[in-house]
Amino acid sequence: MTVPHLTTSSAQTPDDVSAEDQRPKGADAEQLRLGAAGIVIVALTAGAFWLSYAHLTDRFRMKRLARELCAAMMRIRLGGGGRGHQMTRWQLLQGDVLVGELSEYGCDQPFFLARFTPGPGWESVRPSFEALATYRGPDPDGLRFVALAKPLQDLGLTLAPVDGQQTPLQLFKDCMVRIYGAEARLRY
Template identity: 85%
Template sequence: MTQWRLLRGDVLVGELSEYGCDQPYFLARFTPGPGWESVRALFEAWAALRGPDPDGARFVALAKPLQDLELTLAPVDGRQPSLQLFKDCIVRINGSEARLRY
């Protein structure tokens, strides 16, 4: 399974290690890095999104600040290209668990 580095520029936000699949998501363990605290509240708020959101306004209000960070996922082995969050993939982090869709 693929291992990823979640980056904000050159700062390591955390690492994701895929371990399974729950279509359409890949399941991963998340290990925080030095840049995690600066983005943690945004990911926690997004992970807490539940219930109906008919017009998508709640989703946008929570996802837009994350998108503005221009985070990328870089594969540890370098065999795949880096992915930009909300352009090439979506990552939801909840504690030590992550769900990745690309």
């Protein structure tokens, strides 16, 4: 006996099995679904890994680019490739009182590195800067940082460039300064 096939004009023998008869039943169907789900999970995991790897590669490239830009900026600030021109020097002021002086010498993105020289007003603000220097570790809501930075912000400290070519910056509004002994980190 022959059964006509819908896509071809040839006849099938009784030994041929139709597509409907090939569908697994019961436990076989469950195994097939689990296998298909496993393949999908492996494919998604591989895709996620590939994307995260590509993202990490981009981040490393960006970090390298940031370092190269920082180095180029330092060359420009040094006066065309480092021919001895001094980088920006800042005065840290509380009103008219000199708290200290910062002399930029390098870069660790996003911060400029500076040497700090205390001035006559340093002793009155030193405990607040030392407290901020101890800030480390997780602070998900930022409350610890605010508790340490708010007293410094309330002091009304400003950074004024020694050469006067830039406008003064207000601490924790226009810039951020962290002082660690004779070293400082400046972001503006």
